[in-house]
Amino acid sequence: MKQIIVGIAIALSCFGYSQDCTYTFLGELSDFHDGTPIASATIFIKELDKYIVSDIDGKFKIEDLCSGTLTLKISHIGCETKTVSFIIEGDTYKTIQLEHHIEELNEISVSGNTSKKETKTAQETVLKASVLKKYSALNIGDALKEVAGVSSINTGNSIVKPMINGMHSSRLLILNNNVRLQDQEWGIEHAPNIDINSAAQISVIKGSGALAYGGDAIGGVIVVNPSRIILRDTLFGKTTLGGQTNGRGISISSSLNKNYANGWFINAQGSLRKNGDFEAPDYVLSNTGANSKGFSVRSGKKTFESGFEIFYSYLNNEIGILRASHIGNILDLVNAINRQEPLIIEDFTYDIGFPKQDVTHHLVKAMYYKRFKNFGKVNLQYDYQNNQRFEFDVRVGDDKDKPALDLNLETHTLSTDVILDSNSDYKLNFGLMGRYQNNFANPDTGVRRLIPDYDKYDFGVYTTAEYAVNTLITLDFGLRYDFNRIDAQKFYRTSRWEERGYDVDFADIVIQDLGTQLLVNPVFDYHNFSASAGIKYLLNDYSYLIGNYSLSSRPPNPSELFSDGLHHSAARIELGDLRLNQEISNRISASYNYSNKDLNITIEGFYNRINDFIYLEPFGIEQTIRGAFPVWNYLQSDAEFYGIDLSASYDITETINILNKSSYTVGNDLENNRPLINIPAFNTRNSLSYTNDSWNNFSASLTSEWTFEQTQFPDNNFETFIAETNENVLVDISTPPNAFHLLHFYSEVTFKTSKFTNLNLALSVNNLLDTNYRAYLNRLRYFADDLGRNIMLQLQFNF
Amino acid sequence: MKTIKYLFIAILSSTFFMACSDDDTPVLVNEEEVITTVQLTLIPVGSGDTVIFESKDLDADGPNAPVITTMGSINASSDYIGTVKFLNELEDPAEDITEEVADEADEHQVFYSFSGNSNSSVGYSDADEDGNPIGLSINFNSGTAATGNTVTITLRHEPTKDASGVSDGDITNAGGETDVEATFTYDVN
Numbered sequence: 001m002k003q004i005i006v007g008i009a010i011a012l013s014c015f016g017y018s019q020d021c022t023y024t025f026l027g028e029l030s031d032f033h034d035g036t037p038i039a040s041a042t043i044f045i046k047e048l049d050k051y052i053v054s055d056i057d058g059k060f061k062i063e064d065l066c067s068g069t070l071t072l073k074i075s076h077i078g079c080e081t082k083t084v085s086f087i088i089e090g091d092t093y094k095t096i097q098l099e100h101h102i103e104e105l106n107e108i109s110v111s112g113n114t115s116k117k118e119t120k121t122a123q124e125t126v127l128k129a130s131v132l133k134k135y136s137a138l139n140i141g142d143a144l145k146e147v148a149g150v151s152s153i154n155t156g157n158s159i160v161k162p163m164i165n166g167m168h169s170s171r172l173l174i175l176n177n178n179v180r181l182q183d184q185e186w187g188i189e190h191a192p193n194i195d196i197n198s199a200a201q202i203s204v205i206k207g208s209g210a211l212a213y214g215g216d217a218i219g220g221v222i223v224v225n226p227s228r229i230i231l232r233d234t235l236f237g238k239t240t241l242g243g244q245t246n247g248r249g250i251s252i253s254s255s256l257n258k259n260y261a262n263g264w265f266i267n268a269q270g271s272l273r274k275n276g277d278f279e280a281p282d283y284v285l286s287n288t289g290a291n292s293k294g295f296s297v298r299s300g301k302k303t304f305e306s307g308f309e310i311f312y313s314y315l316n317n318e319i320g321i322l323r324a325s326h327i328g329n330i331l332d333l334v335n336a337i338n339r340q341e342p343l344i345i346e347d348f349t350y351d352i353g354f355p356k357q358d359v360t361h362h363l364v365k366a367m368y369y370k371r372f373k374n375f376g377k378v379n380l381q382y383d384y385q386n387n388q389r390f391e392f393d394v395r396v397g398d399d400k401d402k403p404a405l406d407l408n409l410e411t412h413t414l415s416t417d418v419i420l421d422s423n424s425d426y427k428l429n430f431g432l433m434g435r436y437q438n439n440f441a442n443p444d445t446g447v448r449r450l451i452p453d454y455d456k457y458d459f460g461v462y463t464t465a466e467y468a469v470n471t472l473i474t475l476d477f478g479l480r481y482d483f484n485r486i487d488a489q490k491f492y493r494t495s496r497w498e499e500r501g502y503d504v505d506f507a508d509i510v511i512q513d514l515g516t517q518l519l520v521n522p523v524f525d526y527h528n529f530s531a532s533a534g535i536k537y538l539l540n541d542y543s544y545l546i547g548n549y550s551l552s553s554r555p556p557n558p559s560e561l562f563s564d565g566l567h568h569s570a571a572r573i574e575l576g577d578l579r580l581n582q583e584i585s586n587r588i589s590a591s592y593n594y595s596n597k598d599l600n601i602t603i604e605g606f607y608n609r610i611n612d613f614i615y616l617e618p619f620g621i622e623q624t625i626r627g628a629f630p631v632w633n634y635l636q637s638d639a640e641f642y643g644i645d646l647s648a649s650y651d652i653t654e655t656i657n658i659l660n661k662s663s664y665t666v667g668n669d670l671e672n673n674r675p676l677i678n679i680p681a682f683n684t685r686n687s688l689s690y691t692n693d694s695w696n697n698f699s700a701s702l703t704s705e706w707t708f709e710q711t712q713f714p715d716n717n718f719e720t721f722i723a724e725t726n727e728n729v730l731v732d733i734s735t736p737p738n739a740f741h742l743l744h745f746y747s748e749v750t751f752k753t754s755k756f757t758n759l760n761l762a763l764s765v766n767n768l769l770d771t772n773y774r775a776y777l778n779r780l781r782y783f784a785d786d787l788g789r790n791i792m793l794q795l796q797f798n799f
Numbered sequence: 800m801k802t803i804k805y806l807f808i809a810i811l812s813s814t815f816f817m818a819c820s821d822d823d824t825p826v827l828v829n830e831e832e833v834i835t836t837v838q839l840t841l842i843p844v845g846s847g848d849t850v851i852f853e854s855k856d857l858d859a860d861g862p863n864a865p866v867i868t869t870m871g872s873i874n875a876s877s878d879y880i881g882t883v884k885f886l887n888e889l890e891d892p893a894e895d896i897t898e899e900v901a902d903e904a905d906e907h908q909v910f911y912s913f914s915g916n917s918n919s920s921v922g923y924s925d926a927d928e929d930g931n932p933i934g935l936s937i938n939f940n941s942g943t944a945a946t947g948n949t950v951t952i953t954l955r956h957e958p959t960k961d962a963s964g965v966s967d968g969d970i971t972n973a974g975g976e977t978d979v980e981a982t983f984t985y986d987v988n
Contacts, residue, residue: 327976328976328978329976329977331977331980332976343975394956396899396900396903396906396956396978397832397896397899397903398899399832443826443827443829446828446831446832448830449828452825453823453825489824490825491825491827491828493858495858495863496858499861514827516857516858516889519824519825519827565860566860573860622862622864623856623864623865624856624859624860625834625836625837625854625856625865625980625981626979626980627977723912723980723982724910724912724953724980726914726949
C-alpha cells in the first residue's frame with residue numbers, strides 16, 4: 001500500500017512540477033564510525049533512472065531536479081545498500097551516513113552461508129549449518145570431530161565430551177550464544193548442555209588465543225552461535241525429522257524465525273529426541289537409551305546503531321548408562337575386563353533404568369548494545385544459568401529411586417565489552433566480567449557429597465587489539481587478568497582429613513567437629529594472568545601463514561580440589577587436593593593455509609608446555625568393606641603437548657572431491673618422564689564424494705575413519721589379591737584397545753518444492769561394515785564394544 | 800569514556816553485591832544404605848564356643864581399613880548353624896541392612912569362599928521365592944584341624960542366580976556387583 005502511495009506521489013510530482021526543474025542536490029557520503037568520506041559509491045537516482053558515483057571526498061551532485069520527492073539508492077562495497085528519500089523544494093545539501101562495517105553486524109550472530117571467524121590469528125575452524133545438519137540426531141561432540149585435531153572423550157555414546165588436541169573438560173571453554181557454559185563441565189561424564197539443533201554455526205578455536213572469552217582455555221574455545229538476524233521482513237524456518245536403526249531412535253527438530261526490516265526479530269526452536277538401547281554389532285548395550293528435550297526462544301531488536309536481545313534456552317537430557325558398567329569392586333572390574341561381552345545383556349527396550357543421568361540446563365541472557373559515532377560499540381550483557389544434575393545409581397531398598405547425586409549450580413554473569421573500531425587500521429576491544437556462582441549439593445540423597453556446597457566469585461578484565469600493519473600483515477595482542485575466589489563448605493571424614501595431612505596444614509579452616517566428620521570452610525583466591533600475540537601474513541592471493549603465542553592460567557576446578565569418594569564405574573577412590581594451584585600454559589602455534597579453486601590445505605602445528613598440569617594418578621590401595629580399591633589422587637606435574645593437524649580437500653573434477661583430515665597429538669608428563677593418559681592416537685579420515693548440482697543437488701560420500709592403536713600410555717596397571725579365588729591378578733586398566741577402521745556413507749538430495757522452500761533428504765550409514773571395535777577414549781571400553789551399524793534417514797524441510 | 804567508567808563501576812559493585820549472599824551451613828548427610836559391618840555368627844550344633852567373625856569399617860570409603868575381630872574357637876569336624884548380618888552402624892541405633900537384603904532376596908546372594916587346609920564348607924539353608932539360595936542362613940562344617948584358613952564373605956547385588964554353579968555357592972559365574980567383601984582368617988582346632 002505504502003509503495004503504491006509513494007509511487008502515485010512520485011508520478012504526480014513529476015507531472016505537476018515538470019516545468020520547475022532547476023534545483024540542485026548536493027550530497028556527501030560518510031562512514032558512520034569515523035566520519036571518513038566514502039568514495040566511489042554507486043548512487044541510483046530512482047526518479048531519473050540514472051546512476052552516478054561519489055567522488056573522492058564522498059560528494060556527489062544532482063542537477064536540474066524538479067521539486068518533489070527524490071529517492072536515492074546508495075550502494076558501496078562493504079556497506080549495506082541504503083535507500084533514502086528527500087522532498088526537494090529548492091537547492092538541497094544533505095550528509096548521508098553509511099554503515100561501512102557491514103561485516104561487523106555479523107559478529108552479533110553469524111549466517112549459515114557466510115562464515116565469519118571469531119579470531120584473526122588463532123587456529124580456528126568454522127562448522128557451518130550445512131555440516132551441522134548431519135548431526136541433528138547426534139551430539140555436539142560428534143559434530144566437532146569434523147575438525148582435524150578434535151576428538152571426544154566418551155562415556156558410552158550419549159555422553160560425548162569434545163576434546164581439542166588431547167584436552168577436555170575444564171580446559172575447554174564453550175560459549176552458547178555468547179554465554180560461557182557453566183554446567184559442571186569438570187566431570188568426564190558430564191556432556192556439554194547444548195542442543196546441536198540450536199546452532200547455526202560452531203567455531204572451534206584451538207588454544208587460548210581468544211582472550212575475550214576467558215583466560216583459562218588451555219585447550220581451546222568452542223563458540224556456538226544461533227542463526228543470523230536478517231534485516232528484512234521475512235519468515236523462515238526449518239523442520240527436521242529423523243529416524244535411525246541403532247537405538248531405534250526418532251528425532252524431530254523445528255525452528256521458526258520472524259524478522260522485520262526495522263530490526264525486530266523473534267526466533268523459536270525446539271527439538272525432541274528419543275533413543276532406546278543402542279546396539280554393538282553382537283549384542284544390545286542394555287540401558288543406553290537416551291531422551292532429549294530442547295527449546296529456545298530469542299527476541300529483540302537489531303539495528304546498526306543499537307539493539308538488544310533476550311534469549312532463553314532449556315535443555316533436558318535423560319541418559320541411561322550401560323548397566324554392565326556399574327560395578328562394586330575390583331573383582332567385578334577384573335571380571336568385566338576379562339569377559340568378551342558385557343555381563344548384562346537384555347532385550348531391547350526404550351525404558352531407561354539405573355544407572356542414569358538426568359540433567360536440566362536453563363540459560364537466560366539479556367544483551368544490549370549501542371554504537372557511538374567516531375568511537376565504537378558498547379555491549380552490555382547479563383546472563384543466568386541453572387544446571388540441575390541428578391545421577392541415579394543402582395541402589396537397594398527404600399533408596400532405589402533416590403538420586404545418588406543431586407547438584408544444582410547457579411551462575412550469574414554481568415559483562416561488558418567495548419569495541420573501538422573508528423579507525424580502520426586497528427581495532428581495540430576491552431571488557432569486564434563479574435560472575436557469581438553457587439553450587440548446592442542436596443543432602444537428601446543419603447550419599448556423601450561428591451562436590452561440596454560452594455560460592456565462587458570471578459572478576460575478569462581484558463583488552464585485545466588488532467592492527468593491520470599493511471594489506472599483508474595483521475597483528476593481534478591480548479591481555480587479561482582474572483580473579484577467582486572459591487568459598488566452600490565441605491564435610492571431611494576425620495580419618496581422611498588426617499590421612500591427607502590437612503590437620504597440620506589447614507587446621508584453621510575447621511569450623512565444626514562432629515566426631516567422625518569435620519565441617520571445614522576452605523576459601524581460596526587465585527590471580528590469573530593471560531596474554532596472547534599473533535600474526536597473520538598473507539603470502540599471496542592463495543596462501544597465508546599464522547603464528548600465535550598464548551599464555552593462559554587455569555585455577556583448579558571444584559572436582560580437582562574437593563573430590564572425595566568412590567567412583568563406581570571406575571572402581572576407584574578419587575581424591576582431590578586442597579593444595580593445588582593454577583596450571584600455567586605457554587602455547588605456540590603456526591598454521592599454513594593454501595586455497596585455490598580446487599585445492600584447500602591447512603596444516604596446523606602446536607607446542608603447549610603446561611606447568612603444574614593437574615591430572616589423576618594412582619596412589620595406593622585402600623581396604624573397605626566392599627574389598628580393596630585403588631586410590632587415585634589429583635596431582636600436579638609439568639607437562640607438554642604437541643601435535644600436528646592436517647586438513648586437505650581437492651576437487652579432482654567438478655563433481656568429485658577427496659578430503660583428508662588427520663591429526664597426531666603427543667602428551668608427556670615431564671616430571672615422571674612418561675606419556676599422559678587419554679591422549680588420542682593418530683587418526684586419519686578420508687572421504688571421497690560425488691556432487692552433482694543438476695541432479696537436485698545430489699551428493700554421496702564414502703568416508704574411511706582410521707584410528708591407530710595408542711602406543712603411548714602410562715602404565716597404571718596394578719596387582720590385586722582376589723580373596724574369592726585366592727589368587728593375585730594383574731588388573732590391566734591401561735592397555736589401549738586395538739586400532740580400528742570404520743566406513744561411513746552419507747548421501748543427500750535437495751528438492752525444490754517452491755520458490756522459497758526445499759526438501760532435503762539425507763541417508764547415512766555409520767559403521768557400514770558393522771565392525772566390532774573399542775575406542776581408547778571411551779570410558780566404557782572395559783565393559784562393551786562400541787556402536788554397530790547405524791542407518792539414519794533424515795528429512796529436512798526448509799521454508 | 801564516561802560510559803565506560805560507569806560500566807566499570809557497575810560491574811565491580813555488582814560483584815561485591817553478589818558477594819553478600821547467604822551463608823547457609825550445609826547439613827550433614829545422613830548416610831543411608833551404607834554397610835559398615837558384617838557379622839557371621841556360628842552356633843555349634845553340638846558343644847563348643849559360639850564363634851563370631853566381624854568386619855567393621857566405620858569410615859566406609861575413607862582411608863581406614865576395616866577392623867576385623869574373631870571371637871571363639873572352631874572345633875574340627877563340627878557342624879555350625881551360621882547366620883550373617885549386615886549393619887549400618889553410622890546410624891544410632893544401628894540399622895539392620897540384613898532386612899533389606901531379605902526383602903529383596905531374589906536380587907541378593909551371599910557367597911562363601913574358603914582357602915586353607917581345613918577344607919571347611921558351607922551349605923545354604925535358606926531360599927528366596929524362586930527357591931534359589933540367599934545365603935543369610937547357612938550350615939557350616941569346619942573340616943579338619945589346620946591353622947591359617949580363610950573365609951571370604953561376598954554379598955552380591957543382582958547376581959545371575961540361575962547361572963551354572965551359582966545356587967551351589969560358586970561365585971565364578973554369578974556376575975552382579977559386589978556390595979560387601981570381607982575376609983577372615985581362622986584356625987580349626
